[in-house]
Amino acid sequence: MFSRREVLRWSSLAATLPIMSTPAFSQAWPAKDIHLICLFAPGTSPDTLTRVLAKSLQEVSKQNVIVENKVGAFGNIASEYVARSKPDGYTIYIAPGGSALAAAPHLFKKLSFDPLNDFEHVTTLATLPFVLLVAGAGPFKNVADLVAHLKERGDKASYGSVANSFLLSSELFKQQFNLPTVEVKYKEPFTMMQDVVAGNLAFTHLDWLTASGYLKDGRVRAIATTTKERSKALPDIPSAGESGIANTDVSGLWSVHVAKGTPKPVVDQLETWFNGIVATAEYKKLMDQFGWDALPGNSQMLRERLILENQRWAEYVKIAKIEAQ
Numbered sequence: 001m002f003s004r005r006e007v008l009r010w011s012s013l014a015a016t017l018p019i020m021s022t023p024a025f026s027q028a029w030p031a032k033d034i035h036l037i038c039l040f041a042p043g044t045s046p047d048t049l050t051r052v053l054a055k056s057l058q059e060v061s062k063q064n065v066i067v068e069n070k071v072g073a074f075g076n077i078a079s080e081y082v083a084r085s086k087p088d089g090y091t092i093y094i095a096p097g098g099s100a101l102a103a104a105p106h107l108f109k110k111l112s113f114d115p116l117n118d119f120e121h122v123t124t125l126a127t128l129p130f131v132l133l134v135a136g137a138g139p140f141k142n143v144a145d146l147v148a149h150l151k152e153r154g155d156k157a158s159y160g161s162v163a164n165s166f167l168l169s170s171e172l173f174k175q176q177f178n179l180p181t182v183e184v185k186y187k188e189p190f191t192m193m194q195d196v197v198a199g200n201l202a203f204t205h206l207d208w209l210t211a212s213g214y215l216k217d218g219r220v221r222a223i224a225t226t227t228k229e230r231s232k233a234l235p236d237i238p239s240a241g242e243s244g245i246a247n248t249d250v251s252g253l254w255s256v257h258v259a260k261g262t263p264k265p266v267v268d269q270l271e272t273w274f275n276g277i278v279a280t281a282e283y284k285k286l287m288d289q290f291g292w293d294a295l296p297g298n299s300q301m302l303r304e305r306l307i308l309e310n311q312r313w314a315e316y317v318k319i320a321k322i323e324a325q
Contacts, residue, residue, distance in 0.1 A: 029088075029089060029265075030062075030089065030090065031063075032063065033063060033064045033066055033090070034057065034063050034065045034092065035065075035068050035090060035091050035092065036053065036054050036066070036068070036093075037078050037081060037082050037092065037093045037094065037095075038067055038070070038078070038094055039069075039070055039071060039077070039079070039096075040069065041069060041071050045209050046096070046254075047067070047069065049125075049126075049254070049286075049290070050067050051067050052283075052286060053125075053274070054066070056283075057273060057274075057277070060276070061273065074100075074108075075095070075099070075104075076104065076108065076113075078093065078100070079093070079100055079101065082119070082257060082258070083113035083119060083259060083260070085259045087259040087260060087261035087262040088263075088266070089263070089266035089267070089269075089270065092122075092256060092258055093119070094125070094254070095254070095255060095257055096252050096254055096255075097253045097257070097302065097305070097306055098306075098309040098313075099164070099165055100115075101115035101116070101119070101257070101306060102253075102307075102309035102313055103164070106310075106314050106317040106322075106324065107164065107317065107322065107324055107325065108324055109324045109325065115306075116303075116306060116307070116310070117260065118259070119257040119260055120258045120259070120260055120261070121303045122256035122257060122267055122270050122271050122274065122302065123255065123270070123275055123296070123297045123298055123302055124253065124254070124255050124295045124296065124297035124302050125256060125274065125295060126253075126287055126293060126294055127252065127292065127293050128207060128209075128254070128292040129225040129226050129227040129250075129251045129252075129293075130165065130166060130169050130206060130225065130226040130252070131206060131208050131211060131222040131225055131234070131237060132173065132203060132204075132205055132222065132223050132224040132225070132226070132240075133193075133196055133203060133211055133215075133222055134203050134223055135196055135197055135198070135199050135219075135220060135221070136218040136219045136220050136221045137199075137218075138199055138221075140203075140221070140223065141221075141223070142223050142224075143224050143243040144243075144244070145223075146202065146203060146223065147177045150179045150202060151179065153202070154180050155181070155182055157181045157202045158183070158184045158201055158202060159182075159202055159204055160183075160184050160185075160186055160192040160195060160201045160203075160204040161183050161184070161186065162185075162186045162189045162192050162204075162206070164320075164322060165205075166204065166205040166206055167183070167322070168250060168317075168319070168322075169205035169226045169250050170183070170204070170205050171183075171316075171319050171320040171321075172226075172248040172250065172316065172319060173245055173248065175247060176247045176248070189206060189211075192204060193211070196214075196220055197219045205226065208222070208233075208234060208290075209290050212291065223237075223238070224237065224238050224240055224242075224245060225238070226240055226249070226250040226251060227239055227240060227248075227249055227250070228240060228248075229241065230242065231291075231293055233288055233293050234291055250316070253305060254292075255297075255302050256274050256302075258270070267299060268299075275296040275298075278294050278295070279294075279296055
C-alpha cells in the first residue's frame with residue numbers, strides 16, 4: 001500500500017516524462033476525456049502505476065486522462081467493464097494480463113466476458129517476479145538450506161499463502177522437491193509476514209514491493225525469485241533457475257487492453273504512446289522502485305504472451321489443486 005504522499009510523489013515524477021511525437025490521423029482521435037481502468041484500490045502500487053501512465057498519456061494525447069478504480073471479484077468487475085465499453089479507445093484497461101485475463105478461465109466456472117477475444121490487446125508494460133521469503137533471523141541462507149529443513153520436518157512444516165499467484169509459486173516449489181509442507185491460508189499479507197518473521201511459517205511467496213519493508217530492515221530474507229532468469233530489477237536475488245527450481249517461471253504481467261472492435265489506427269497509436277512512455281528513463285526508475293522490469297512490446301507479442309500464460313495457468317491450477325469458483 002502506498003501513502004497519499006508517495007502517490008503524489010510518483011504523480012509529480014510522471015509530469016517530467018517527455019512527450020512523444022504523434023502521427024496524424026484522418027479522424028479526430030482523441031477528441032475527449034480518456035479513462036484508464038485500474039482493478040486495484042487507490043493507494044496500491046498498481047494504482048500508482050496507472051496514475052503515472054495517466055499523467056504521461058495526458059501529455060501525449062492532449063486530452064484529460066481520468067483513472068477509475070473498479071475493484072472487486074478478483075478483477076472480473078474491471079475486466080467486464082472494459083470488455084462491454086464502447087470500442088472507441090476512450091476506455092483503457094491497465095491490467096495484470098496474466099492473472100486477470102489469462103488465468104480467469106481456469107479460476108472461474110462462469111465468466112461474463114471472453115478474456116482473449118473480447119479485447120484488443122495493445123501492448124505490454126512490465127513484468128514482476130515474485131520472491132521466496134524466509135525469516136531474516138532464521139538459518140536459511142539459500143534454497144538448499146530451506147529444502148533440507150523441509151524434508152526433515154515433513155508435514156510438520158508449513159508455508160503461508162495469500163493469493164493464487166503466490167500459492168501457485170509455493171506449490172510448484174513443493175512439487176520440484178517432493179515436499180509435504182502444509183499450506184496455511186491468510187486473507188491479507190501482513191499477518192502472514194508476521195508469522196514468517198516469527199518463524200511460525202517456514203516460507204512464503206510474495207511480490208517484492210509488498211515485502212520491501214520487511215526486506216529492507218532484515219526481518220525477512222529473499223532467497224530466490226520465481227523466474228528462470230535473474231530479474232534486472234532484483235539483480236541481487238538468485239533466480240529460480242539458478243536455485244534448482246527448474247519447473248517454474250512464474251511472474252506477473254502488466255499490459256494495456258481496450259474493447260474488441262476498437263479501430264486499428266487507435267490501437268496502433270496507443271501502442272506507440274505506451275511504448276514511448278515505457279522506454280523513458282523515468283519509467284524505468286519507477287520500475288526499479290517497484291522491483292519490476294519494464295517491458296515494451298506490441299499487440300501481437302501481448303496476444304501470444306496471453307495464450308502462453310493461459311496454457312501455463314491451466315497447468316499451474318491443476319498442480320496447486322485450485323477449484324474454480
